Amino acid sequence: MADQTYDAIVVGSGISGGWAAKELTEKGLKVLLLERGQNVEHVKDYKNANQAPWEIPHRGRRTIEMLENHPNLKRDYVLNEQNLDWWAHEKDSPYVEKKPFTWFRGYQVGGRSLMWGRQSYRLADIDFEANLKEGIAVDWPVRYKDLAPWYSYVERFAGISGNRDGLDILPDGEFLPPMDLNCVEKEVAERIKAKWNGKRLMTIGRVANITQPHEGRVNCQYRNKCWLGCPFGGYFSTQSSTLPAAMRTGNLTLRPWSIVTKLTYDKDTQKATGVEVLDAENNQTYTYKAKVIFLCASAFNSTAILMRSATDIWPGGLGSSSGELGHNVMDHHFRVGANGTYEGFEDRYYFGRRPNGIYIPRFQNVGDDKRDYVRGFGYQGGASRSGWSRNVAEINFGAPLKEALTEPGPWSMGITAFGEILPYHENKITLSKDVTDKWGLPVLEMDAELKENEKRMRKDMMSEAVAMLEAAGLKDVRGFDAGYTLGQGIHEMGTARMGRDPKTSVLNGNNQVWDAKNVFVTDGACMTSGAAQNPSLTYMALTARAADFAVAELKKGNL
Known part of the structure; x- marks a missing residue:
């Protein structure tokens, strides 16, 4: 297959990746959306969403085989017969625990947007200011006022039901x-x-389940089977919301089974030129080029891609010049x-x-x-x-x-x-020197507590x-x-934090990698601190904001 060129490449199709694809395509860019796992089509591929418990082979319960094959998933409720294929296969994609770490991953189109808890809260002034006031880690490069209009923007489209409490x-x-x-x-x-x-x-709770018809979707039916996929579109997911919007533009190309091994980088222009992709089905390698790249592969996987990129210039990978890439793991x-x-x-x-x-x-x-x-x-x-x-x-x-x-x-x-959980520098992830996954890529080693x-x-x-x-x-x-x-909260954050200084952070206030201004990271990796609230709504707002900035910079010729 010949190399192909796009205006933008989005890596990962979960909550952040879906938003990046929607925003960039609606602004006129030709976008390639890459997902390392299988395709999941809305409604058609929700195979157990309308099944009664007695119609499931083992009534949805765990089998001995499941327990043997999924030593990580069995640690909590996520190991379930009804949506087992939507969780990463641990034998194919292992990881190393230097300290106990429970990592629940969703490797398919839609990622964990299909299974998330949907609790959707804004961070407040106190959250963005805390690091600076308390002398912890580094200061957020944004404040609530910077994100407030973007919170509103994504809430209006995603559909968040909740009460206005005036707090x-x-x-x-x-x-x-x-x-x-x-x-x-x-x-x-x-x-x-x-x-x-x-x-x-x-x-x-403020939840991404709609309580009235919204954006062409039918309101929540109170079935509480959300993690099996909703045929009604009653909750926000990539499949129900952002992917259809991106597809309607005619500007999106979706490519599942595409594992991004690294970003390609031009040291003369100090920009990424594209991505190298390993096809998970045929093991062939392909290269795609773009002016802008959004890393939204989930916090640790986005960081792993950076760690495998431009290693001839930075041994620790693209974005490692500050010494913070891979550090400050949070949940x-x-x-x-x-x-x-x-x-x-x-x-x-x-x-x-x-x-x-x-x-x-x-x-x-x-x-x-x-x-x-x-x-x-x-x-x-x-x-x-x-x-x-x-x-x-x-x-x-x-x-x-x-x-x-x-x-x-x-x-x-x-x-x-x-x-x-505070952003401790010593809580970190690194690439293993000894263990590889099914495709020969070094796996992550978890060292956090x-x-x-x-x-x-x-x-x-x-x-x-x-x-x-x-x-x-x-x-x-x-x-x-x-x-x-760590990890059980399924809110992994940090490892490529935002900041105000390239000497102490990986990303600037617009989610750009300091070392490559046309690379944006807008998933949980970018978080400078974690706050106490569920973080997904903040990922959405940061992604929409960064996409708007990226397109404006492209038009100015700055990228």
């Missing part, structure tokens, strides 16, 4: 009507608000909180299977609240009634058992904290959860810490 710590957005709190959640929310004089708030630590039972409302139930829960925004180290650690955490969770699948106290058979199973059980509620700041935070994450549920009147409240290893 500085959690800026409001352009929301579709919110989902409802159920009766117990409303009661708990009122009691928490009263106990802490409005300084703590429980609200409905959100969680699996700690509390749960309890609620007495009352036995005559009340809830409608459907709401694919969303409650959210309690960060209240630690805000205003006059001071802790023995920096930064903070928010809570997610919800209240529900146990149904026919609960443990039944009556050890009977026949009619008594059947009657017990027809009555819903008591109300219970649980909340889980998601906390910020929680530090004392997060460990102190976790104690508060549990104790505050217990305090709030007890204050709200729940009974038998129990705190829990189920343990956590």
Whole structure:
């Protein structure tokens, strides 16, 4: 196959890559969208989305073979028969754990946009300013005011349902009507608000599930089967939203099964000239050229591509001149909180299977609240009634058992904290010198862990959860810490951070690689700090902003 030239190449088709493809094609660029895995077509390839549990060979449960083949996925809920093909095959794509690290990857068109939790929150002024004020890592090169219009822009297209709560710590957005709190959640929310004089708030989650028809998509059907793909387009994914928009322009070429081995680089112009691609099916190598390249392969894979590029000039790879490429690994630590039972409302139930829960925004180290650690955490969770699948106290058979199973059980509620992990330089990824993947590429070695700041935070994450549920009147409240290893939050961030100085960062304030101004990195790799909020909405906003800048620079002849 002859070399081919495009205006722009986008590597990765997940949340960030889909947005890059949409924005660049709508602005008139001819774009090649590369995805290392299989194609997944909207609706047609959601093979289990409309299946009942009894129609799945093993009812969706784990088999012995699955446990043997997926030692990483089995560490958490993600190992599931119903969407197993949407998670990276670990034997083909292994990695090395110098310290325990749980890495859940989605290698197909749409990436993890098909399986994400869809919680969508803006970062606030306090998040962008924290590094500078606390003398941690480096300063973000942007502030909330720089991203606010782009948050609005992506929210309006993606479709985020939520409540406008008027909080500085959690800026409001352009929301579709919110989902409802159920009766117990409303009661708990009122009691928490009263106990802490409005300084703590429980609200409905801000979620990328649409609550009314939007952008040609049908509103959420409350099936809570989102991670199997939604035939209705009820939640934001590359397939339901950004890819169709890009395709409508006629400017997009999608190429699945395309593993980018490296960027090609011209040291005279100090620009990337294109990408080298290994076809995952035929093992042939192809070269594609472009004026602009967007790396959106997910945080660590984008960084790995940089590490394999221009090594004749920089041994550590393109973007390594600062010494920060691969460093400052972040995630959100969680699996700690509390749960309890609620007495009352036995005559009340809830409608459907709401694919969303409650959210309690960060209240630690805000205003006059001071802790023995920096930064903070928010809570997610919800209240529900146990149904026919609960443990039944009556050890009977026949009619008594059947009657017990027809009555819903008591109300219970649980909340889980998601906390910020600081950007420590020593938390890093590197290319292995000994281990390669199925295609002969060096795999990543993970060397990252929680530090004392997060460990102190976790104690508060549990104790505050217990305090709030007890204050709200729940009974038998129990705190829990189920343990956590980096990566389990599936919010990998850092390793190619933004900054104000090429000596201390990989990217500038427009997401350009300092060492190659026509290369943009807009996925989680670019994050300078992690905040406590789910990060995907920020990736969307940064990507749309960078694409707008890139096209403007192209027109000026600067790229």
